[in-house]
Amino acid sequence: xxxxxxxxxxxxxxxxxxxxxxxRLTWGRSExxxxxxxxxEAARQLRAYDAGDLEAFDLPLRVTGSAFQQAVCAEMQRIPxxxxxxxxxxxxxxxxxxxxxxxxxxxxxxxxxxxxxxxMGAKGLTGFSGAGGVETKVSLLRHERAGGFxx
Numbered sequence: 441x442x443x444x445x446x447x448x449x450x451x452x453x454x455x456x457x458x459x460x461x462x463x464r465l466t467w468g469r470s471e472x473x474x475x476x477x478x479x480x481e482a483a484r485q486l487r488a489y490d491a492g493d494l495e496a497f498d499l500p501l502r503v504t505g506s507a508f509q510q511a512v513c514a515e516m517q518r519i520p521x522x523x524x525x526x527x528x529x530x531x532x533x534x535x536x537x538x539x540x541x542x543x544x545x546x547x548x549x550x551x552x553x554x555x556x557x558x559x560m561g562a563k564g565l566t567g568f569s570g571a572g573g574v575e576t577k578v579s580l581l582r583h584e585r586a587g588g589f590x591x
Contacts, residue, residue, distance in 0.1 A: 442474035446483045448490040450552070450579060451571055455482045461502035465550045467571030486552070492583070495521035497553045504549065508536065512544035519558040522584040526560050542566070557581060 441458045445468075456464035457478045478500060488494035503513045515530045527545065531538040541559075546569045548556040557580040560566060568577035 442476055442479060443470035444473055444475070444479040444483055445470045446486045448486060449583070450490070450576055453486060453552070455479055455486070457482070458502070461500040462550060462553065463502050463504065465553055482553075489552070495584075499553065501550055501553065503554070505544075505547065508534075508540065509544050509547060512541055513548060513550070513554050516545065516548065516554050516556055516559060519555055522586045524558045524560050524581070524586055526562055527566075528562055530559065538562070545569075552580065555580075558584075558586065 441456050441463070443457070444455045446453045446455060451467050452469050454464070454466050454468050454470045455462060456466075457474075457476055460478055462478065462482050482499050485494055485497050485499060489497070503510045511534055512530060515533055519525055527538040527541045530545075531541045534541065542561075545556045545559050546567070548554050548569070551557070551570045557568060557570075557577045565574065565577070568574050570576050572579075
């Protein structure tokens with residue numbers, strides 16, 4: 441696995457690549473920086489998103505985990521920039537309990553690029569597993585001008 445750190449307004453983000461695909465995005469700083477075509481392109485796209493110049497990521501991604509985790513991540517990738525859905529919306533599409541969808545959202549290995557921050561509870565804002573928790577989620581949603589109640 442190779443890693444690259446990208447500085448953004450949302451914090452220092454570590455991109456991880458394995459076998460030509462992004463497999464993780466976490467907060468922090470990588471101890472060993474690498475340059476690969478995939479990491480360089482992912483960093484470029486994250487910087488463009490951070491600057492407000494990119495609304496949709498186009499990167500090779502690989503989600504490790506159960507088939508259900510992969511299905512939830514696929515559903516999150518379908519949520520357009522600046523829009524939100526509820527855990528219940530995804531649950532209906534997958535014929536699964538909303539709580540299970542919430543757990544899978546919380547286990548999203550590629551935050552921001554797979555936009556788990558765009559998923560809300562039935563009654564509004566919920567937690568976020570990235571650094572800074574719900575405050576980071578609010579920052580990401582404000583950045584995307586999503587959810588009029590946040591702005």
